[in-house]
């Protein structure tokens with residue numbers, strides 16, 4: 001992992017100058033130690049879902065017999081393996097698959113983001129690159145996560161490969177987030193431009209990924225089970241790295257190997273909801289009308305095995321193990337954090353306050369009111385898998401350091417033309433929340449990081465904060481509220497204490513949404 005994530009040198013070597021807000025030196029020193037541990041924990045979160053470890057966990061090949069085991073299924077390999085893939089993490093996944101199964105590989109085609117090979121080379125991540133004379137052809141495209149001509153060429157090459165397979169072949173499909181934009185094959189007469197415009201409009205009007213991908217599937221030759229259908233009668237094994245809350249295989253990359261259960265009515269409802277039905281291009285109406293009268297109905301995918309090999313929950317479970325090894329009582333709160341970033345930040349602020357009070361002697365306890373507010377907010381956020389009660393019980397019985405872990409993808413409503421990302425904005429907002437309460441005898445640190453290593457259009461993965469953030473910033477002449485009002489969290493963190501609160505990992509080669517860590521340590 002050392003090559004994958006570098007701990008910021010300025011964090012490791014930070015001088016112990018007194019806090020400008022007047023806090024004692026010792027408090028800053030322990031704060032720094034917490035920051036190093038938080039970064040180690042983030043590192044282990046990412047490490048659990050790197051392509052190599054994931055594929056080794058999911059696949060085992062008996063070199064003698066050529067029997068490939070995937071979960072509880074076996075497949076006979078005899079120079080009959082074909083590979084396709086599409087998504088932001090697929091280059092490293094393909095490299096790991098080639099390493100494991102290369103001797104049986106006949107050919108492959110993958111569609112990956114523009115510039116990813118050069119970026120991995122620059123970062124010295126050889127394990128993310130295919131071999132020099134690889135049988136896997138690489139297409140790079142979908143700049144800015146939008147389907148383009150290059151991605152279309154890749155999709156057509158993938159379709160051609162799939163259509164050429166026979167019942168003796170096995171098609172390994174590698175899927176990760178970003179796969180929808182990297183596999184565009186609109187059903188004629190819909191054009192690439194029309195599909196692009198429609199998906200952009202839907203996204204801009206607030207459609208969620210489920211809605212967006214329902215429409216994408218209806219207009220695509222390969223999404224919604226189309227790729228599996230093209231590969232029939234070959235056997236198909238899809239290895240899926242989830243970037244969607246709850247890991248729904250039919251949504252991730254628009255489910256190219258999962259039979260679509262949506263009908264035209266579902267699409268029309270979505271288009272209505274976002275005021276797009278009336279202005280639909282004629283081609284889209286034609287394709288939807290044709291699907292409505294399709295006498296064959298949705299095809300089946302009985303020849304397919306879909307396996308989730310990496311997810312946010314899996315990554316958090318690894319961080320939990322690591323935190324326990326570092327001496328924390330650790331709980332995974334949720335792998336499905338969603339909702340407006342302001343509410344999510346308030347939730348973490350209240351959680352830190354309530355948990356901090358439970359960790360300290362009576363007299364510093366948070367009020368019943370705060371605990372009630374925390375539960376109310378949790379209910380409002382409607383997080384399906386939230387283990388708040390269990391987390392608070394753990395805190396009460398901990399008597400020592402506590403690590404609360406969560407993951408998901410909050411939503412940011414952009415308010416200005418500043419530079420930032422979901423994670424840096426969340427961290428900054430949590431920092432502001434933490435500073436609202438009088439500090440108790442507990443060190444607190446919150447970290448938020450994108451597991452892909454790139455938070456929004458910035459070079460940082462995320463940031464970490466402590467309760468002293470707002471007062472320290474004010475002493476440096478930085479007003480947290482005004483940076484937030486311009487959606488300018490990245491500029492804030494670059495200026496604040498010389499950028500030492502930024503999390504810099506470089507592109508990690510994986511992507512299972514964001515990770516949030518709350519560390520509390522009684523002094």
Ligand SMILES: Nc1ncnc2c1ncn2[C@@H]1O[C@H](COP(=O)(O)OP(=O)(O)OP(=O)(O)O)[C@@H](O)[C@H]1O
Pocket residue numbers: 088145177243411412413414417418419420421422425450452454455456457487488489511513
């Ligand atoms: N100035 C900003 N402040 C806060 N958030 C921003 C800003 N600019 C962009 N974002 C957020 O960054 C996100 C887009 O960046 P990014 O590509 O990292 O996320 P993504 O498309 O969800 O991809 P991934 O799932 O791979 O992280 C959006 O959620 C957007 O709201």
Ligand SMILES: O=C(O)[C@H](O)CO
Pocket residue numbers: 176177178179180181209213243244251252253254
């Ligand atoms: O590609 C996509 O559709 C999104 O990243 C969700 O998987």
